[in-house]
Amino acid sequence: MAERRTRYARDPLGLKRALSDRLLPGLVAAMALLAALALAGSRGAAALKDRWQQGAAAAVTVQLPPEQAARMDDALSLLRAMPGVAAAEAVDSARMRELLRPWLGEVPALPLPSVLELRLENLSIDPAPIGRQLAEAVPGAELEAHGIWVARLAALARSVQGVALAVLALVVGVAVAVVAVATRAGLASRRQAIEILHDLGATQGDIAGRFARRIGLLAAGGALAGAALAVPTLGAMASLAAPLSGGVVQPWSALPWLDLLLLPPVAGAIGWATAQFSVRRWLKRLP
Amino acid sequence: MVRFTAVGLRYPSPDGQEGPEALADLTFTLPEGSFTWLLGASGAGKSSLLRLMHLALLPTRGELEVLGVRVNAARRGALPALRRRIGVVFQDFRLLPYLSAFDNVALPLRLAGRSEASLRPDVTEMLRWVGLQGKELSLPQQLSGGEQQRIAIARAVVTRPALLVADEPTGNLDSHQARRLLALLAQMNRLGTTVVVATHSEDLVEQFPAQALLLEDGRVVHHG
Numbered sequence: 399m400a401e402r403r404t405r406y407a408r409d410p411l412g413l414k415r416a417l418s419d420r421l422l423p424g425l426v427a428a429m430a431l432l433a434a435l436a437l438a439g440s441r442g443a444a445a446l447k448d449r450w451q452q453g454a455a456a457a458v459t460v461q462l463p464p465e466q467a468a469r470m471d472d473a474l475s476l477l478r479a480m481p482g483v484a485a486a487e488a489v490d491s492a493r494m495r496e497l498l499r500p501w502l503g504e505v506p507a508l509p510l511p512s513v514l515e516l517r518l519e520n521l522s523i524d525p526a527p528i529g530r531q532l533a534e535a536v537p538g539a540e541l542e543a544h545g546i547w548v549a550r551l552a553a554l555a556r557s558v559q560g561v562a563l564a565v566l567a568l569v570v571g572v573a574v575a576v577v578a579v580a581t582r583a584g585l586a587s588r589r590q591a592i593e594i595l596h597d598l599g600a601t602q603g604d605i606a607g608r609f610a611r612r613i614g615l616l617a618a619g620g621a622l623a624g625a626a627l628a629v630p631t632l633g634a635m636a637s638l639a640a641p642l643s644g645g646v647v648q649p650w651s652a653l654p655w656l657d658l659l660l661l662p663p664v665a666g667a668i669g670w671a672t673a674q675f676s677v678r679r680w681l682k683r684l685p
Numbered sequence: 686m687v688r689f690t691a692v693g694l695r696y697p698s699p700d701g702q703e704g705p706e707a708l709a710d711l712t713f714t715l716p717e718g719s720f721t722w723l724l725g726a727s728g729a730g731k732s733s734l735l736r737l738m739h740l741a742l743l744p745t746r747g748e749l750e751v752l753g754v755r756v757n758a759a760r761r762g763a764l765p766a767l768r769r770r771i772g773v774v775f776q777d778f779r780l781l782p783y784l785s786a787f788d789n790v791a792l793p794l795r796l797a798g799r800s801e802a803s804l805r806p807d808v809t810e811m812l813r814w815v816g817l818q819g820k821e822l823s824l825p826q827q828l829s830g831g832e833q834q835r836i837a838i839a840r841a842v843v844t845r846p847a848l849l850v851a852d853e854p855t856g857n858l859d860s861h862q863a864r865r866l867l868a869l870l871a872q873m874n875r876l877g878t879t880v881v882v883a884t885h886s887e888d889l890v891e892q893f894p895a896q897a898l899l900l901e902d903g904r905v906v907h908h909g
């Protein structure tokens with residue numbers, strides 16, 4: 399009994415009953431999970447964009463047919479002399495066999511084309527004139543400019559990042575609305591208690607603070623549950639996305655741990671601030 | 686001291702417009718340390734007048750001064766501190782149903798920031814005085830109407846307020862408890878508390894002759 403008295407003495411508005419510890423945390427948990435997915439999507443898209451853009455400058459390859467293999471040095475000299483070409487290097491046969499091994503296996507007898515890698519000075523340079531000049535000097539030479547595709551993929555990644563951030567903003571907006579509705583429900587169910595405390599000399603800050611602490615705690619708890627749910631979800635998604643990042647990233651190390659850790663305090667702060675605003679606004683109707 | 690100067694009060698009508706004046710042209714002064722009976726028929730405006738005195742309502746016109754503070758001119762943020770100097774016995778008790786008798790009585794002290802250790806003797810003493818020792822942990826719904834009223838009285842006086850307003854405080858009390866309450870009010874008044882009691886009980890008024898404010902249709906028709 400003494401314990402019950404202490405508990406209620408700390409909660410004279412009866413907010414532990416008025417503000418359920420299931421509905422609001424459940425909703426916030428779902429939104430925290432969505433926020434974690436959106437944040438991870440944004441971070442992943444940003445990482446892919448950076449990775450693709452870093453590789454884009456070197457993503458031009460030149461292939462010489464086997465009968466022109468002897469003219470490799472001529473082709474290199476010509477390319478290095480061209481404006482816009484930062485570097486041109488031959489890909490040696492050992493590296494070629496290494497690159498082809500996953501698809502063709504050991505191919506010692508197969509004639510392989512001679513391949514050169516070009517690094518352009520920047521992505522805005524059109525590689526088509528370079529390819530034409532090379533083909534005139536070395537018939538059969540072909541140039542493939544992957545940079546264009548990489549640039550387009552990077553633009554796609556930027557779009558994905560933008561959409562993820564928009565989803566995150568939407569989730570935050572919905573969270574604020576949910577907290578505001580929960581606060582209004584709490585105000586409605588504790589209207590008489592609020593008026594009694596007000597008449598006994600409670601300040602607006604006292605009443606609003608009690609609501610804000612309770613709702614902030616519920617929101618933080620819900621976000622903690624949502625973040626915990628997000629860990630295995632994001633781990634599975636990271637495993638699925640591993641090939642896009644070279645297949646060498648461990649799922650657990652790819653998770654946005656800092657974002658996940660920040661979710662509960664941020665959700666708590668959003669709940670606290672929204673409740674403070676809602677309650678103080680409601681209290682203006684009292685003298 | 687409580688001073689009303691040409692005070693009027695209107696409640697909003699259901700359509701949001703201002704309704705007719707529930708109180709009109711109230712001008713009177715209750716000196717510090719006075720005891721005043723507030724009399725009048727049902728609907729005369731006694732409860733509205735008491736609500737103005739304990740700042741649950743603000744006048745729509747005129748000037749109101751309570752305990753030296755001009756309420757009309759006071760900052761909104763200054764009113765809670767003023768309310769904590771006023772004890773109120775509500776006609777409908779207004780106890781918090783999920784708080785024990787002890788916690789209901791302790792509520793004003795906790796709102797004032799008193800420590801748990803220091804408030805316990807005061808609350809226990811007050812509950813003993815109103816005859817509710819042993820019922821500290823009872824919830825209001827476990828108590829009779831008279832016992833609930835005594836909790837409301839204990840809550841109003843536990844802070845030793847400078848102004849005590851009571852709306853029909855003996856409505857649910859038997860004659861013995863009513864006499865005890867009157868003795869408590871008189872004792873507080875002797876200690877300097879300004880006391881205003883709204884009542885229909887002529888017996889109560891006869892037991893403790895004091896100045897009276899007679900209200901009729903929202904106006905003071907007799908003061909003295």
